[in-house]
Amino acid sequence: MSVNEYLNLFLEEAREHLQILNDELLKLEQNPADKGAVDEIFRAAHTLKGMSATMGYEKIAELTHKMENILDELRESKIVFSENLSELLFKCVDALETMVENVATENSEKFNISGILNDLKNFNQKDIGITQNHEMGVNNKLELNDYDHNLIKVAQERNFNIYEIKVEIAPECVMKSVRAFMVFNSLEKLGEVVKSVPPVQDIEDEKFEKDFIVVLITDKTQNEIAKVLNQISEVEVKEIGSLGLINGSTPQETNSVQEISSFSKTEDAKKGINNKISQTVRVDISKLDKLMNLVGELVINKTRLEQIFRTNDLSALNETAEQIDRISADLQTVVMDVRMVPIEQVFNRFPRMVRDLAKELGKEINLIMEGKETELDRTVIDEIADPLVHLIRNSIDHGIESLEERRKKGKPAQGTLRLSAKQEGNSIIILVEDDGQGINLEKVKSKALEKGIITTNQLEQMDENSIVDLIFSPGFSTASQITDISGRGVGLDVVRSKIQSLKGNVAVESKEGQGSKFTIKLPLTLAIIQALMVKVGPEIYAIPLANINETTSINLNDIKKVQDQEVMVLRNHVLPLVRLAKVLEVPNMDNYESEELFVVVVRKNNKFIGLIVNELIGQQEIVISSLGKFLNGVPGIAGAAILGDGTVSLILDIGTLF
C-alpha cells in the first residue's frame, strides 16, 4: 500500500498535534497540577505515534513512544513535573517538529534523535521499550501437583472432560498477553481453567515465547473448543489432549480467572475538554483559488451586464441583472468565507516563541493575545507570520527592558506584550504593543544620518511621526548590538515591504519610556476589492478604497505652493498634493485643463496625501488580475482590472506609487 497519498493529511494532522503538544506543555508549565493538560499531551503524543508508525516514520514513532512512557508516569503521579522535565519535553517537541518538517520537505524524517532518546532514558531509568527481550526457548511442560490431581480427579468423577490445550500465538503478534487473555476469556465461557504453563502471572507479563498450555475442565468436546479458539486472530490451537488421571482427594475452587482480571489496572480517564470539534471537510487550497477565480470572472461579467443594461435601458434586463447581482454577491461572500481561516493558526505559535525568547534573554514577559478568532484570507495568513515574528522578536529584544532596568524605572518586572487582531470594515488590524522603552528619537535621527538615509535638511522638516517611521527604511537597524534574536541585518524594511506586497500597510507609534505600538492593516482578501474609479485625463484608474480617506474638490486657484510643493488647506491642515497625471506621465493632458479638480485623499503609512484627478467615476468592485511575469513589480501598479465595458484599467498601489 502506498502511503504517499496520505502524506498531506499526515502532515496536516501531525502539525495539529504538535501544536497541541506545545500549547498544553505551556499550560502545564503554568500550572503543573493540571491533569487535563497531561492527558492532552499524552493523547497528542500517542496519536502522533500511531500515525507515524503507520507511515513508517520510525524515529518519530520511537521518540513519541518514549515520551509517552514518561508522560504515563507523570499521569500516574509517579514523577512530578519539574523544570528539567518541561525542558526535556519541549526539546522532544522541537525534535518532532524538525522531523515532521523534514518529512514535509524531503519525505524523510532525517534527524538524529539519539541524544534526546538518551536524555529521556536517563530520566526514565526503567524504560519499557517496544521490544522486550525475554529469555527465549524455554520449553513448556505441564507438571501437575497434588492439588491439580485432586481437582482433575473430582472433575472426572463428575463426568467432565479434562483437556490439555496447547495454544500458539503468531510470531508477528505485538500484544501476546492480550491474545492470551482472549484465549483465557473464551475458555472460561466453556469451562474452568485450572492451570496454565507458564503461570498466569508470567503470561500476563508476556514472559513466554509463543506457546502456552492450559488445562481446562469442561463439558464441551475438543472440536467445540478448537472452533472457539480458532476464531481468535493470531492464535492457533496446536493440540487438545485428554488428561486421564490418577489419584486425589477433594476439589477446591481455583481462581486463576480472577488473577487474569487483575490484568487491567490502568485507568482510562481521558475525557478531553475538547468540545469544539466540528464537522469539516479538508480541501486543497488550489481548488479554492480556482473557485475564487471563477467567482472573479462572474463578477466581471456581472459588471458588464449592468453596464449593458444601463447604456441600452433594457427594462426587461433590469430584474435579471439585479438578481444576478444579488446571487453573485452572496456567492462571493461564501467563497471568501470558505477561504477564511482564523488568525489563531499564526498566533498559536507565539506563546512558545515568547516563552523561549524571554527565557533566553532573562526577561519576564506576559503575552496577551486578543482576537484570535479574527479571520483572514488563507493566502494572507500564510504570509503574515514572518512579519509578525519579526515584530514580536523586536519588541522582546529591543523594546522590553531587562529586569533591572525595569525595576530602576519603577515599572513592573514583568513586561507586557499585547498581540491583538480585529476586523474593521474590509480590513484586518493587527496590533503588536509592548510596554518597553519605546523608540529613542535621537538614536533614530543619528542613525538615519549616519547611514545616509536622510540629510540634515530633510530631518529638520520632519515631525516626530515621520522620524519614527524612518525605522522602516531599508538598511536601518537601531540595535547597537547585533543579537541572535533580532537585528540580523534584516530590518523592519523587510516587514514593511512584505506587508505592502499583501496590499496592507504598517505603522508605528511610540512613546519613549512607555512602549511602542505597531499597527498592521491588511485587506480581508486579495482577490476582489472595492475601488474608487477615477479619470486622469483620458485614462481610468482604480484606487483601492482601503487606501482612501476622503475625496474633495478643489479650485485651481486654491492650490498653494510651499517650498516648491503644491499643497492645499483642508480643514486647517496643510495637505501635500500630487498630480497623478504627472506621476503616471499621462500624455495629452493639455486637453483636460479645467478650473475644478478633484482630490482623493489617501493614507500612506502615517501621512495623508491628496491625489489630483480630473474626475471621480464612482465606487466599484474590481477583480485584481496580475499583470503577468513581464510587468510584475512595476512600482505604483498593483495589477489590472477588467471593467464593465471590457476595457482594462490599472489599479494604483498607493504604498509604492511615490
Next chain:
Amino acid sequence: MAYKVLVVDDAGFMRMMIKDILSKNGYQVVGEAENGQKAVKKYQELKPDIVTMDITMPELDGIGAVKEIKKIDPNARILMCSAMGQQAMVIDAIQAGAKDFIVKPFKPERVLEAVTKALA
C-alpha cells in the same frame, strides 16, 4: 450485500487508511466518527455490522464507547485499533465486549483477517 462498517478514530488519517483498506475489499464504510460519543451516536443511526474503534480519543475513549455501544446492542461487533503499549486498555476493551483487536501500525491483511473473523 456488503457488510457495513463504522470507522472510529480521532486521526482523520487513520480513518482514511482503514476506510481504504476495507472499501477496496468489498466492505461498505457507512460512517466515520472522531470520538467515542459520536461513535455511539453513529452506531445507533447506522446500525453497522462491525465497528473499528480507536482507543485513545477525546470526549469518550474507545473503551467507554464499547461499553456504551454494548449497552445499546449486546451483539455489537467491535474491533479495537490499538497502538503498541496499550495492552491493559485492550484487555479492558475486550472485557467490555470488543471482539478482537489490531495493533497500529497494521498491515491490510491483518485488518481484513480481523474483520472477517469478527464477522464470522
